Amino acid sequence: MMWHEETILELQPVDIAEDARRRILVLDDEPDHVEVLSTALQRQGFDVVTASSIQAGRLAVDLYHPNLVIMDVGLPDGDGLSFCQSLSDAPETCEIPVIILSGMDRTDIVRQARAAGCQYFLRKPYDPNALLLLARSAIEN
Numbered sequence: 001m002m003w004h005e006e007t008i009l010e011l012q013p014v015d016i017a018e019d020a021r022r023r024i025l026v027l028d029d030e031p032d033h034v035e036v037l038s039t040a041l042q043r044q045g046f047d048v049v050t051a052s053s054i055q056a057g058r059l060a061v062d063l064y065h066p067n068l069v070i071m072d073v074g075l076p077d078g079d080g081l082s083f084c085q086s087l088s089d090a091p092e093t094c095e096i097p098v099i100i101l102s103g104m105d106r107t108d109i110v111r112q113a114r115a116a117g118c119q120y121f122l123r124k125p126y127d128p129n130a131l132l133l134l135a136r137s138a139i140e141n
Helices: 005-010 031-043 054-064 080-089 109-115 128-140
Strands: 023-027 047-051 068-071 098-102 120-123
Touching: 023 031, 023 054, 031 047, 031 128, 047 054, 054 068, 054 080, 068 080, 068 128, 080 098, 080 109, 098 109, 098 128, 109 120, 120 128
Parallel strands: 023 047, 023 068, 068 098, 098 120
Antiparallel strands: none
16 A cells, blocks of 8 residues: 555555555655555555655555554654654653664764664664564564
8 A cells, every 4th residue: 555645645545454464664754765665565565655845744644544654754744853852752652763864974963863772773784684574573562
């Protein structure tokens, strides 16, 4: 299941029990990266929902109740760390693990990501196999 921000308002909530596969939200504003990552995750049996902004990501979390969020930090409508913190702070989403993928070169970015509630941090470019292992580990724990 893939959707894009343009069609987000036409979507209906999904019954969590209707799909036994694990659902992952990929939140990134780079379409090529989203497509490659989504395809790799789907080949591993995951159900993938995508969003390209924090606003679309919030709606996707509410509608699809993902079991994992994989996200970038730099998004067009805000800071991904703030979004991560909001997931961590809310009782209904605090159990959702977050993997941050970022090309940011700040020395304190990993510390900030951890403080925001992120479980794993991978620097771009990253090893796709390492990401798949982390995704599986994050969902199973």
